[in-house]
Amino acid sequence: MKWQGVNELREKYLSFFESKGHTRLPSFSLVPQGDKSLLLINSGMAPLKKYFLGQAVPPNTRVTTCQKCIRTPDIERVGQTARHGTYFEMLGNFSFGDYFKIEAITWAWEFFTKVLEMPADKLYVSVFENDDEAYDMWTKQIGVAEDHMVRLGREDNFWEHGSGPCGPCSEIYFDRGPEKGCGKPDCHVGCDCDRYVEVWNLVFSQFDSDGNGHYTEMEHKNIDTGMGLERLACVMQGVDNLFEVDTVQNIMKHVCRIAGVTYNADEKTDVALRVITDHIRSTTFMIGDGVMPSNAGRGYVLRRLLRRAARYGRLIGIKKPFLYEVVETVIHENASAYPELEEKKAYIRKIVEEEEKTFAKTVDKGFDMLSGILTQLKAEGKDTVSGEDAFKLSDTYGFPIDLTEEIAAEQGVSVDRERFAALVEEQRNRAREDYHNKAGSSWAEGGLQMDAPATVFTGYSHTAEEDAKVVAIFRDGESVDTAAEGEPAVVVLDKTPFYAESGGQIGDSGSVTTPDSTFTVETTSKTENGHYLHLGAMTEGALHVGDTVSAKIDADKRSRTMRNHTAAHLLQAALRSVLGDHVHQAGQLVTDSRCRFDFSHFAAMTHEEIKQAEALVNEKILEAIPVVTQELPIAEARKLGAMALFGEKYGDVVRVVTVGDYSVEFCGGTHVDNTAKLGLFRILSESSVASGVRRIEAVTGTGVLELLDSYEQTMASAAKAMKLSNTTGLAEHCAALVADNKEKDRQIESLNQKISDAQMAAIFDNAKAVNGVKVVSAMLNGTTPQVLRKMGDTIKDMKEPVVAVLASVNGEKGNLVCACSAAARDKGAHAGKIVQRVAAVTGGKGGGKPDSAMAGIGKTYMVDEALLALDGIAAEFLKED
Template sequence: MKTAEIKRRFLEHFEKLGHTVVPSAPLPFDDPNLLFINAGMVQFVPYLSGQQTPPWERAVSVQKCIRTLDIEEVGKTSRHVTFFQMNGNFSFGDYFKAGAIEYAWSLLTGPIEDGGLGLDPNRLWATTFENDDPNLPNDDEATELWRRYLPAERIQRRGIDDNFWSMSIAGPCGPCSEIFYDRGPQYGVDGGPIVDEDRFVEIWNLVFMQFDGDRGHKEPGFQVLGELPNKNIDTGMGLERVASILQGVDNLYEIDEVFPVIERAAELSRRTYGWHHEDNVRFRIVADHVRSALMLMGDGVTPGNEGRGYVLRRLIRRAVRSMRLLGVDGPTMPELLPVSMNSMKGAYPELEADFARISKIAYAEEDAFAQTLVKGTEILDIAVSNAKQAGHTRLGGDEAFQLHDTYGFPIDLTLEMASEQGLSVDEDGFRTLMAEQRRRAKADAAAKKGQHADTTVYRGALERFGETEWLAYDQLRTESQVQLLIGDSGEVPEVGEGQVAEVVLSRTPFYAESGGQSADGGTITWDGGRAEVIDVQRPITGLVAHQVRVLEGALRSSSTIEATVDEQWRLGACQAHSATHIIHAALRQHLGPTALQRGSYNRPGFLRLDFGWNSSLNEEELHLLEATSNDALRQDLPVTASTMPLAAAKEMGALALFGERYPDLVRVVEIDGPWSRELCGGTHVESTSQIGTMVLTSEGSVSAGSRRVEMVTGREGFGYLARERDLVHQLSEMLKTPRDDLPGRVQDIVERLRAAEKELERLKVGRLLSSAPELAAAAKDVAGVAYVGHRAPDGASAGDVRKLVLDVRGRLGSERPAVVAVVGSANGKPSCVVAVNDRARELGFSANDLVKVAAGVLGGSGGGKDDIAQGGGVDASNADAALTALEQGVVQRAGR
């Protein structure tokens, strides 16, 4: 049975049982603590935790998930993957244990012709919760319910580590019941899942949320506070695991949605999957990572150096690197990505429709990585050469780490290429440095998450006071009441002058940062006091938190205050946000429908918009975009906002952004109707003329397949143009040239400067070379060798030094052995060139060997041929020491 068919049957089964089919949320998730959705229940957390009232009593979904914590283990086992799909059915205060068990059993064992999955009931096992802690009662209820379907010997009891669930924070928790499938004696010993989880594979986990916990259940001192008033069901069936069983294959990598990539990789590499363990691991990495990258790009993620973009970049590069280790050096993504798309389009047809965009991004990233490999190989070759020169048998962990961290060079390639040249690598040192980097990153991430990242204090406020009444669309000023003050250590009764704290108000006119729009600025005043609003955020749905600095008096809990938005700040923000929609429309008008927004940021007077595109824009295109934008301003187009169901908004063509999650009711912002129609929660002007002006200030690359434009608007736009005018005026006065003639005048000056620089360079080289006769005449005898060691004047480039060395060597003739070495320095960086004549080479002298001696003193490396070689370094102050070392090298070699 195809994986897409299993997905269809799962959704239809629960839809017939009264569940609302909820589409999978995009993989990028709007949560500061999650890069991607990593479990099927993530989009339902607000309902399961009681933060929001669910719109349905029963729901079912097949959720796309990404987990990258164990990325290094992918391929080594049959269980570790990055992308997977989680089938889940959910009950919000409706059915409970009996219903969850009955519905799961009827789907798993139901006849195929009736829409079931047709699994043999004699091969199914179940586990239920049992615990010695009197604080946590055993789940005897679930055990008794399972006896309706299974004999007692196939129902096993397990403890808190296996069969209990919580969200790792205070809140809903409860026992689990897991369903296992017996794959048969060929996969391990008998005895059920408590004996062997390779033979007995978990396929479905039923979570019974019935308790309220004081913390995560794995934390010391965990206590159950009592039963929940509304008990919930959250289940997760691993789609790929069930597919592997129904398709009769050994593991997740061999199902229909994954294995075709392995087959194509085997064809390209001319190696056979299944014969060699290391090759098998590489084939699996390729198949998993290509699919994961495809799904991430399908949901709008583009490669980058941070966050989600870095995860995608790492997946693509690991796939390409694994193909290289399989012996395929040419481009591989054009061969593999279409195969993965064809395998996945049955379940996700949007991948085929958007494949032109997806493939451009992937292929560009592979090309960029190919260049990285070239650069990394050059650096590695130098490191290997230096190690051999020093008599070492392995590369240092710091060198391997630099290759990985600075150049993105995979450690596996470092190990392979070093081994080919007879060297090992200090892997322990490399792993230590990697671990230190991860610790620093974790510490930095923890610091950035903030003191209340677990949202406990906010959830408490929401339960006590209800949702904040939000008036940002309609008002700039309102009377309100302080409901909660949050200081460094949590809730506080008051905040004094000079202190910074968070304030939760009963109602607010302040716009909380979201959708790329920065938060409002303004003030909060009360009888005897005043505070400035620094930032405004929505820490949880329904609650607005204001970060304030008290300027006068003391702000107390329950105080009546007046909240006032800075009117000019709001106007500037509205101008910038509406301008963002305008430039987005202009981009799509002139570049085409694929130039879609990838992200944005706007604040008063400024906007930044990232969009999908694979090449830089020329000057004509930039002028056209700016002209189209300002034409929209001159036409004074109406800007309107309306609320409607999400389906209706999509039907009328409203643009939704990649990776964004939208509620059932959405706000649609239109500029002149269909000219610009987007889903947006920001604040806007009433008509485009209120923006004033839009000035394009920059355009450039963000990452492969993504570009960025920046503009200034409103008063800031006019200020920018005024500064440009003043600059042109100053240049005109300085050069005594009319404004219209400035480009030609500046071009003339530049050309004259270039000519002068060339003449100076010619004179400098001539002066340097003029010293050649004197240097040759002053050659001294060093152990029978005519030796010239010279430090060139500052400013001599490597090319200048090379010319001088060759001239001096030629003047020394070939009757006696000669060695010439000159060290120069340009822009603070030293260079060294060594040349030997044929007579010296006959005696065993090598310029390649000698230059490495000098370059090592200069803090660098070098190489070349036996007759002439060149090196460099970082410390020009060691030039004399380098020449001394080189002379000593001549003496040593002459004495052999």
Template sequence: MSVEIKLTSTEIRARFLDFFVGKGHLKVPSSSLVPRNDPTVLLTTAGMQQMIPYFLGRETPPAIRLTSAQKCFRTTDIDKVGNQRTLTFFEMLGNFSVGDYFKREAITFAWEFLTRVVQLPAERLHPTVHPEDNEAPKLWSEIAGFADEAIVRLDDNWWGPPGASGPCGPDSEIYYDRGVEYGCGRSDCQPGCDCERFLEIWNLVFMQYYQDFDGSRTPLPRPNIDTGMGLERLTMVLQGKESVFDTDMFRTLIDYFADLAHTAYGRDAKTDVSLRVLADHVRALVFLAADGVLPSNEGRGYIFRRILRRAVRHGKLLGLDKAFLAEATDVVAGLMGDYYTELRTQRARIAEILSLEEKKFSQTLNTGLALLSDLLATLKLRQQKVIPGEDVFKLYDTHGFPVELTQEIAAEQGFTVDTAGFEQSMQRQQERSRSASTFVQAQDDRALTAILQRVGPTEFTGYSGVTGNGKVVALVVNGEEVESISAPQQALVVLDSTPFYAESGGQIGDRGDLSGPLGIFKVEDTRRPLKGLIVHYGQLNEGHLRVGESVQAEVIGQRREDTMRNHSATHLLHKALRDLLGSQVEQRGSLVEPERLRFDFSSPRALTASDLAQIDTQINRWIRADFPVQTNIMPLQDAMETGAMALFGEKYEDLVRVVSMGSSIELCGGTHCASTGQIGIYITVQEASVAAGIRRIEALTGRAAEAYLRGRSATVESLATKLQTQPDGLETRVEQVLQDLAAARRQIAQYQREEAQRQAEQVAQQALQIADAAVVAASVDAPDDKVLREMGDIVRSKLGQPGVVVLAATFGERIALQVSVDAALTKRGLHAGKLAGAVGARLGGKGGGRPESAQGGGKNKAELGAALDLVPALVKEKLK
């Protein structure tokens, strides 16, 4: 049974918002599908998401009563889209109170809107509440006349905090009774049943508690209201439709695709599924693109790509062989562009994104579907139901066919995928790729040489800042020039001008982003492989990039700033070393990166602690002086006449860049601070030799130096606490502890000697008499090998006659052997090394040594007794 009122979805949205504006609410625009300041989710999933900062008190709301129609996106049921109800993109209508009204007003507003504004029959509306919420049932009874037994209690009527802690509370859901013909037939069928009869249309959340990390809850001083009602579901009910896809929100799109495919909706169940998938997915793609989401293989970009690929596949199932997504942008904009104006202002950009991605994937899909179809047919003949991982990888690696699409198609036909085999094939391919890197490098060099000859040198604009505009003049992939790239391709990008510094002069290359109209390229390194040519190395993370496009280039600012501090400090270090050690000091290499600086220099001697203290003091004095860092371009000869220092062995152009700060003057093409004061602080952390006559200093500046000092300070505080003293008294306390420790060690050593003496005497008394020799083979307790040897000497001295001594001691997992034989017995054939070898072999190890003294051992503790039992027999054999 349907209601009589017939409203369009646009009218329903407007009536909702106007109703709550009339109740003193401020209408706020929908936030982006890309959440602001919320790293816990990839996309906006609920209408209240933009309200969370207000509910948590982190931001001041524009009003304490708010209402909105919010764009939402949920990804958990992508594979189910195509049935009668499941959507990815949808609109959530909501009204919100930030510490103003609470349950009574929320229930009153909801009941009034549903029964009076959109005139739903009151007898078809059924509220549910949480079992522990005693207030809401009374309000529903008072406001809407529900008997207590007619109000259903459901345990899942509870809204939890967005994280481990935060606001939470019970909720009340309003269900619409579609009629018994949609039910399960059970007598106890009611809201919350899994059947299709009762449809939830509105959720009223009463946020009245704060949940702590331990799960405890305390009442909020000012509770909040958050409600959410799906526009698609409400429209379905008000228009009396069987499905959300039958409403005006979708039928225009469905009929558009049906006309393209020369079919009609409702004619064939399989075709209808594909039409519904297209209607949902195209809406989703248009809105994602409008909010800046671009196709990629990660995060929300992967969701975009996966949805587009499903849409293209279902288009193929409908027989749509030509590109169709870009033109559908106009249909979506026509349906929803009046309220969501970004669909019209960005129409051309959205269409181009969809067109490029569809074109890129269509050929892949055609080839992959044909190959997968042949593969499945072969497996069916063999009566196999698992697609081998190697075949799945071949489809992916050779033909670019997505794994998730293989899995989806396989599942439709009753197959599964060997994912473990796929991962193994992927790993083998990665190993092969690493081994081929040298060949690719040579190809890159050839391509870049041709590019430099064609487009000329790159203009570097990074001395004045970390951002700039440039035009893509070349793209290189695997050593070949290409016209365009798509995420997630790795590539080399050449611009006509760039603020990215290319690695040279010891300073590492910049990192950052190149943002084009349709894609974002992540720059992982910047180099100058050829004189004059700056090349950006990295990966396109989102969308597409083409030759000829203009991009916004942005270097990671903090990384550049840290690098500049270290570079300017390197110049000051060079000057300080020459002042201390003399003009014979020459720079022999350097590394300037964000985390540290490394400076190699010629020096006839190592630097003392006093030398390093002088250097640190001098450099920090220059930093505090805040000398301006000045640069000048001048002829090389003029630069040398100013006293500028040049790098040893470096070749320079006729015109050079001279960088001066205080009394430091050097030839340098790198980036620097505006003044020495920006370096902040300098600390030498290591000085060492790297070659004959070459020393190396490693140092920290700025943030890294601060972190280093904080770490050292924390260590001192921790040690002082553990040693029960103050930081100022730590050195004295450590000296005392060391003295106590030395005394304790002496006492332990004395005890060990006494214990060794006692054991040795006891073992000597247990000697066996074999022929005319005393034989000892025993296991003893000893702290180390040294004491074990001493015990062997003591036993021999106590025997009173020529003897053989074999002692064993266990040290952790290892058994150690000490063997000694009197010289008189070695003349008769006994050999300590051979005895050690025989016993050690029985222990699973080995042994050896001189005739009079030897060592050995093993790890087979279970054989220790049997190994020692070998000794008397071996001695008897030699002396018989």
């Protein structure tokens, strides 16, 4: 067999199964669509569950894919061995009630031995111990020698996950030769050594499990196969692990060039190179599918991977941000299969670079923390960094344990590695439990089930009314024949002008009527199978399955929504023009009242940038540009430069919305046919949503007029409050009022100072000497906390040694201020500790710095007792001369 590259193997596999009547589907997004049981897609089967469960109709009963996958349960082990990785691609061929065992087995053998020309004597096959049918097919029909066959138990060769479809499986292994083995005479398939590599798993889904050990033979059996692309490449290229296959090795070589190191020269360096190489592959694809760094969910997985890669970069001497450069190679190596990465390259680079810069600041804080820990240990005469401190450095500040050990060793200090490992394991177990609790069953069912054909949407052309037929009614999740007056229900029609909520655009509302009944539609959504769900209530009469109805949308609401949706397209183009090509939509909500647009950017927009973007949109409105919507093959749409949404799944034919040569986007929403119909566009606000994501809220058309009306009403109310007959000169009057208030504030501050000075003289009349320090206390009822603080500031700046505690009660609340001059602090005085002790007498709490501190008074009637205790408390701190 000859050497073949990853990209060549992927294409050969998909083409082979296309020749067997399979429909090739592009890889689904790593972000699960409509599946809350998974954080990230982790297998080739995961995005196809809806087809296996009958929740959606597949494009063909035979499908083949190469699916992007990410698995992170053992992220800490990535890099430590050459086997573990987080990102991989899974080749698969699937049958939804079409072919079964013999076809799956025959084609697998044909692909290996004929297409890839693998030597048959190097291939071994395992079957489930009770699956005589599969065993006979392999031996009698395919001709595999019995000494190349192995029967394994349920743990190895029976695929089952909770309840739902399950069945035996058959695995194909490649013998890498005795030199890769353990040397034991009984070395065979299933041995833990590296000789026999499992390459392809054929799952025969023929039973339906209730999850309690009961299995029912399914009428329509399925095939689900999975083969790791990188693992196949290892076999075809004769290398030991995924880091040595061509595309992955090229990424690693780029890292080596930046670091000035080589692979296989030093084990510690090799670990770092493997971590960086694996993690930058994962993060590039995750960002390409719309995942943003954050502190929760899949965003946290992304951030953790990026930071882990960056910190290992530091271990091999890379002190500057560098991962964003390696993104270029990741994209180049995968561009033939995933051209969308090339389109989003600038965006992905920018996200990675910004995250690296942020992390660099965090790591610097970690260095400061470690320095503090080492200094304290030396002061205490200790020589071991605790496992807790090492774990905090790793978990909070991104410090690898190796870096902590290296820096500590330079100062003759060790690290409690055993305790550190225990804490890491505890965290890993918590993560696994959380993962499994969230995952539930991979086959969990949900949604409304019906046999009716998908709803025909006529709302692009029929924007007001459509005659239709009721094909289903649901109440409380159950299918019913009738919805009576006053009852909430879900109505499904054979065709509808109602737009179903999707792509950030809200669903239409309106009514479904017969001559004798009215069903008021509050909103519209749709199922995976394309059934439009009209959600609302019967407000008059009754509606029955089979009724012919008139479906009428709220035309005014639709028009306002369309204006805001078209404005979102113009806004994205304007933002890219003003801020740069890294801007991409990160989410949107288009309603009849406003347009909310989230986009990738890394700093708050300036006032000038906001106004510039707003002006660009209004400029396009005034140009009255035709808005053209058309359905095109996806390849043709991409040639036009149409922008796609991150993580969105597109079919072979897509809807493209074009606004002259200014904006071209994939979009299934509804739009005006000319920009002039937007009337006007106004940005209401610009704010932060998450790290690297900004949000703009804006209005168009009548929304702008309503905004101007609200401004006018606000100005009129302000003028009335200032006793002006109209709004003329309102700004000048406001400025004068602010200036007047500032002058009054200055006068109040001056009076407070005079009060403070007047009271200060009286305070020291009662001063007592404690170990050479003046200790004074005073009760100043009615004095504000601000005045107390000012008096304290005066005291702490005195040259002589002074400790003072001042109290004030205002109503039911009271405050204590303690101030200590520098000379008093030299003798041991500490304002924070003293005020804490004094406040405790009243049941209050507080504290602060050595020179000045405040506390709250608990029981106000005990203030006198607390102040009397000051002399004794101060004496405990003050050293005798």
